[in-house]
Amino acid sequence: MNESPRLLVVQTAFLGDVVLTTPLLKALKEHRPGAYLAVLVIPETAAVLEGAPFVDDLVVHDKRGGGLRELRRVIREVRARKFDVVVSPHRSARSAIIAWRSGAPRRLGYRESALPRLYTERVPRPREGHETRKILALAEALGCHDSEARPVLVATEAERGAAREAAGGRRYVVISPSSVWPTKRWLPEGFAAVGDHLARRGYAVMLTGGPAETKPAAAVAAAMEAPATNVAGRTTPRELAALVAEAALVVANDSAPVHLASAFDTPTVAVFGATVPAQGFGPLASRSAVSEVEGLYCRPCGAHGGRRCPEKHFRCMRELTPAGVIATVDRVAR
């Protein structure tokens, strides 16, 4: 690879996946400071990478709303930018096709991706380790070794100030009871008990959730005795990132806020149910811990969790007691 290559990283998955891709972006830029590095993302996640010192530009692809016409458009845009190397941690057929049609002479994807023959280099995806390490295997294939595995993002002072203001200027915790997958959601009354405990310890409580996931936060707010500020569905990804950056503690299911907390090194308690940390999505903040029901025969029951408990008892979350999670919170909270 020359000293000033034009690089494109394709990551069109959810917010958490984009956050977990930041060590790859940073590694590529650090090992090739003269490189031009663009990232292909969906509109919902683009803003979170704005201002990141290791990203030169974004290519935005509306893969859900634009159909075939949008796919053709983004391929034209990528071709016009004349990339030397395309790297795709995203394993879909669409990402492979975009890489293939980019015209880039080097195209790296996982051997386990859809349509792997469309890549010129097929990198074995590590079976063990954190997801960030699995993604960094692609950087290692380009000669970038010894890279930091913790995600990294940037929030401006203005964004951080707005987050502090949203919490009324008080020391606060973020509780995020949502997840795209219902089997990854701990019970609202559990989060409510944790919220009340932290309120008694003097923290303001901020409840968060994505635009399509406002019900869990509303249920927690209704079950809490102490007042909480519910901003679920009302934060942009950057606002959510700044809230997490300034929080004293994040308590969340296995979901994007855990990875945002890793990126800002915010103390974290991650609650795991249908999934387990060994699948690669545990917290990486220097003060962090996991709450889970250990030794349960059916865990994990899927790569990402599912809509319903296949065993119909949901013991992975029902047996997770508020007292147990509170004990973990008290170990981690500053």
Ligand code: SF4
């Ligand atoms: S099968 Fe087990 S791990 Fe999966 S949702 Fe049900 S209780 Fe949880």
